[in-house]
Amino acid sequence: EAGEKVVTAAMDQAWDTMMPLNTTSNYTRFICDQIYDRLTQTNADGSIEGRLAESWTVNDASDAVTFKLHEDAVWSDGEPVTAEDVVFSYQMYSDPSVEAKSRYHLEYIAGVDDSGAELSEDSIEVTADSDYEVTFKLKEAMYPDTFLQDIDTVFIIPKHVFEGKTAEEINAPDLWANPVGSGPFIYDSEINGERMEFTKNENYYLGTPNIDRLIIRVVPSANVLSGLMNGELDLIGFGSVLTDDWETAKSQDNLVTESVPTTSYTTLIFNTQKEYLTQEVRQALNMAINRDVLVNGLLMGEGTPIMTPIAPVSPYYNDKVQVQYDPEKAKEMLAEAGFPAGQTLKFFISSGSSITERCAALIVQDFANVGVNVEIEQMDFATLMSRMLDGEHDLGIIGSGGTLDPSESREMIYPESSCNFCQLQDTELSDLIDKGNAELTFEARKPYFDEYQEKVVEKAAMGYLYTKNLLTAYNKSMKNLNVADFNCLNWSSWEWDKE
């Protein structure tokens, strides 16, 4: 098949499953995004745009959303995509006997519990108003963007394929193996752990893709640049060029490079329950960190120092919060707070990332400068989380992808959370977020989040370090890529073209 336009996109890790909602992996979500469709998608600037939904309306009470679907959307087996498919998908996902690890994305919809599971058979309040109209009833009035962003990874599956199947059949991978979808590409073949290949969906309602064949390959991050340089790869679908390689990438003639600011952030976790890590001590330590060196040393400048989880790209960013660095003052504060001399802090980090290791090494040095001893302990990620939840650590490093919606960071700072690594026992911070979330407009929400950011610095439950830019590169022959959106799980691959 000469003259075929083949595009190869690299990912640095493999997807884990083909079941759209039964994963916590963004790699899987990219795969699903080619095969299936979702109602809306979120762009890097926070704007929300329709996918399967041509448009949507929010009712006045702001507790129901009605989507109008594209009428020319068809499944790859020729059946039309209708509101019934949407209803069926949500009903199926909310069925607790169906495995769906990310079911919590349904949590705002009426008729399900906090985990997103239905209260009774098909109690989820998603209803088809007509063939192409579907209404979501929400539990309570809320800021609609929060809801829309939350369901933007819920993929719509064909009712006619799954109807009448038992939960057991649905949980088995066989049904998902040769997917019928409505997305821009059609599943063709897979080499598990190495690649998945797709052919274009001629009938895609947003326009036939320009490329004939899409290959998603798993490439270890150390090899991505090699592949791009010698033309084996066309673009980085998800993941980044190694910081060490950035200069080399930029100097390649055949590559376009872009450094995209993102919402992802890296944070130092303090165990707030340790008696020697009082708020003053934490503030002092936070102040002892030389974030500029971190950004320049680790990220070669491709990032921004931060004090809060809200990145400068976010509309909620509070530019009044200043990055603090004052080792002298930190020393004084430590002395004042009576930080026990000779106390060595246990610093947990995960293994396998040289950036994390280097970051930890630099922080250790910063703390040593103010007279605090730190001992690093490295473990794999699963162990790290489990031990931090048990509160064995003094310090830890965690990275997060972040979202444009500031409430994302709430998961790490309220007492019952399964990610409460800083062991916070009070709800002062999360209350502020809840208050903000209760408001229905951006303008009303903003002040709460501004205050939240100031409180974050004061409370110093975590020492937010930096946000790092997405360092991406693609072949010059690739056209119409919006790499900025890639970080929002959003390729818009049907628009891609290759010369």
Added chain:
Amino acid sequence: MKWKYILKRILIAIPTFFGITILAYFILNMAPGSPLDALLADPGITPAELERKRVALGLDQPVIIQYFTWLKQLLTGNLGFSYSTQRPVAAMILERLPATAILAASSIVLSLIVSIPLGIFAASRPNSGRDYFSGGLSMLMMATPNFFVGLVFIYLFAIVFNILPSGGMYSSSGAHTFGDLMKHMILPCLVLSFQQIGGWVRHMRSSMLEVMQDDYIRTAKSKGLTKWKVIMKHALKNALTPVVTVVGMSIPSIVGGAVVTEQVFGWPGIGSLMVTAINGRDYPVIMGITVMIAAAVLIANILTDVAYGILDPRISYK
């Protein structure tokens, strides 16, 4: 006679096999992380959901019970389901097996093709230039860490010379031909073979030197055979017997080397599955792979014995 012998070897291998499963299972369960911890990576997950999973996966049971549940499954030919993908472990392994098998097999073949002649070459004139050459070469090969050779090769062959792909199994364009696969396998295979070649050359050499001292070599010479005929017809077969053992015993380390090599080259085999599974605490997958590797090693051991028997007629006689 021979079949009985093989059957006997299989019977001996069975307790070893179960020993391995027990060892693996309990070591795994000593690990501080639990399969549920991997789910924590998604901040949205709720404690209720976690608890439901725990019960669903049987993790609320004591380890011993879990082991026997697992063992019962195993005996019915079921390796269980992956915690992370819900797919049958057997299917996942089978999917990855060919990649590792072809890589390991070609590495063994390559290592043999290189090391046997090189060993003979070295032994044919001990303490000569050729001996020092192959000795030095094999030492060097043994002294370099796999992963590092891999990185250097990628840099050299994929970037500087740009003649070989940097990783993966197939090129992007065109059909998945065998030739394409071979081209992608050259580097990983080479890297994986480094350690073996180094070791085997030395074994081959010393085994050959030893055999060349034997009386029957002198007999063969006294019959008027030329040096190379003596080596090829009389010495080689005898020299190979100890090497066969070494080759058989190298299987675990080849599999181990494959873990690293697959990581470096993005080769979709058992090794990379293993690393993913260890990181994700996907016990059924880890156990499945362990069982599979153990079975493969035990089979390889039996094959070694059989090969031994073929090479040395005295064995099968007993």
Added chain:
Amino acid sequence: MSENTGILLETKDLSKYFTAKKGLLNRNPSVVKAVDHVSLSVRKGETLGLVGESGCGKSTLGRTILRLIPATEGQVMYNGEDILTYDKKKMWEMRRKLQIIFQDPYSSLNPRMTVYDLISAPLEVYKVGTKEERREMVEEILQEVGLDKQYLNRFPHEFSGGQRQRIGIARALILNPEFVVCDEAVSALDVSVRAQVLNLMKNMQQKKNLTYLFISHDLSVVRHISDRIAVMYLGSVVEVAEKAQLYSNPMHPYTKALLSAIPLPDVKKKRQRIILEGDVPSAYNPPSGCKFHTRCPYATDRCRQEAPVLQEVEKGHKAACHRALELA
């Protein structure tokens, strides 16, 4: 038990069977009857020679007598007491009196021990004397076996075969044993050295009033050193007699063949040789009846079915052959 005149050691139906376990599948293990109901007696102060072809069980018999390997059945009477029934402690004490000299002067001495360590080891085991006394004893025996005391700190590999064998003899004799098994003690030595060692052994026997069980496959050596001689074939003793009787008038066909097969270093005497057909049968699968019948030129049906017992044919001359008298 009556004190039989001068008999120091006597084996009664002593047997040693080795079983080669064939493992899981093969239920009936194969048995080698290395020593099969052997009854022999050794008088005090004499040398009993034990000859036979390789693998016939000579060494096994020697080792079983010394309890270096456990017997399968039978008794070993030493001064009228069955030492096979001794407990560990008692046996340990008994070992002082029972010693062995091995065949291979290269593997019977621990290469990591000096001559002094080697020879004094038995003294240390039995805590004999003080350190100085031990040294004196070692030097004395060293002189007796014809080695210079300057060698005390050397290692075995620095000696020739004959010297090593002397060290072995010194080690065996330092505790003043009564009974010594010499298992092919001179077989590995060169002719010229062998004579030296044989002479030494004879001297020591006289000096220390030793009793020897002298195992060898070399009939001329056995003849030289022994008073009486026992001939073994496939685990059984087929003939026992005084030396002179045996050599001049062998009764058993095997002994006859054996004697005639020895090449003599003499060009004048050309003898009529009896050349036996075939090989020694496998010990795993010995023939029925008389074990020698497969190679015996005089074998009859009776020989094939019925195993002969060792019985006195003439005074002091026992043979295990149905036709012994007839052929004599």
Added chain:
Amino acid sequence: MASLLSVENLQVQFQTKKGINTAVDGVSFSVEKGRILGIVGESGCGKSVTSMSILQLLGSNARISGGSIKLDGKELIGLPEKEMCRIRGNDIAMIFQDPMTALNPTLTIGTQLMEPIMLHQNCGKKEAWTRAVDVLKRVGIAAPEKRMKEYPHQLSGGMRQRVMIAMAVSCEPRLLIADEPTTALDVTIQAQILELMCELREKMGTAIMLITHDMGVVAETADDVLVLYAGKAVEYGSIEDIFERPKHPYTQGLLNSIPRLDEDVELLNTIEGTVPAPDAMPAGCRFAPRCPYGKDRCMKEKPGVYHAGNSLVSCFRYEGEKE
């Protein structure tokens, strides 16, 4: 008439880490057609080295540093390897001491037996097979066809030595070198093998070089005897001369130190001392330190070879006519 094999002044040296060691020093002898030459001597005296140097099978650290080896008048020393290969197994064949290890355990008897036949007789597999079976029959192996397909470990020691002999005589060599062919065997089997060798000599007229340390074996089989001591020939003569009228003190001592079946002695005669180590050879006569007649001169000077009766002796006591 020229002898079949004549060795003159053979000298073989080994390069060792301690220096050069002359394992065989000036040995001369000859083998006539159809006769048996016995070479006797104690362990390490150079018997094997002498025999191996004839076929040039010594290791790479050995060097024939002097003398000549002529087969039918043709000099073998310095012959190219290719031509040597044509002689080995064809004109001169060899039998080794230990039949357990001298046969390749991984090849069938047939394969090993057919090898020299195919190599030297220019014949195909089939013919080689029939010939091999023939030879096996000749050396007295029952059911030779069956044995051809068996491996060495399936045969008894005596049979293995017969196979070795069969292999050696398969190309009807003119000279057979047997290096201690019976040492590893039992007396009864030894008698069989010696009988076989004498028989073959009679039938095929092969000359035999029989190497042994057993004086009895030589006495019963050889026509001529060469006595070696520490790499030197000390006495060379006919079997009667050597056994009836031994001249060299070493030969005398050797014969006297053997226990005899026909006479009783309380103590044996002995030769005092031991064979000198290769790196500590006496400067003069190598036997001098052990010799009952040893004189100062013996310690310092090397004796030549002298005629004494019909024998050649290397001892100053016979320094009459120098050879």
Added chain:
Amino acid sequence: MKKQKNENVSYLSEVLDKLKEHKMAMAGLVVLIVEILMVVFLPMILKLDPYTSDYTAFSAAPGGAHILGTDAIGRDVFARLMYGGRTSLLVGFVSTLISCAIGVPLGLVAGYARGKAEAVIMRIADIFMSFPSIVLILVLVAVLGPSVWSVTCVIGVLGWTQFARLIYANVLSVSEKEYVESARAIGTSNFKIVTKYVLPNSFAPILIAITFQMASAILSESSLSFLGMGVQPPGASWGNMLYDAQSITVLSQKLWIWLPPGLALLITVLSINFLGDGIRDALDPKIKL
């Protein structure tokens, strides 16, 4: 008579003599000794600091204050090389010691006592040997948490099988030797037989195994570092220094970051292997003086 000169030549000193003549082995030994001296003393003498970043010099080329340059976050490569050497050599030595300490007694018991002990020990060894050690190491290190000591212990504990098997095989053959029987004949106790007769005569091959185990332990540590399970940051080992060479930029343009640890690793492993080779030759009775 045979050797009038050297009075007290022990077997060991003879072996040492032979070893001294082995040029490569001697070269290896010298390199190792120099290396050990360097990593032990140079950091003290030069007051090297392997942890502190020089903020003014990230990934700086060799020269000036840093003779071998600095790594990605400005730490002195030479200092890390020395400290890394301590770690790598330590892992090599100690883990081999552990392997020996476990394997030798077990092999001895299995070989000398035979019977049940033999069956159990050798079966367990089989189990360990049929297991790709890197997989076991990965899991075990995950269990213990990666650190120099856990890596050392795990590598050490898993290495016991080869020592056990080696000793076992040797003990079996040594036990057959007549001098063991001779010891029994003079009434020597079992304990003494094992310690004085069996062990000293079975130990020689262990020396060779020790060197090869040491080399492989050092390599294992570096592979573990590659898989992120090696020595803890900010600690240095040659393995985790090499790990930094993962990017092609470093590989092709920042040679000073990976070349020193790479060479050090190579030279060390080579030296150890050469030494092992030499010991093998020295112990081989076939290679006579």
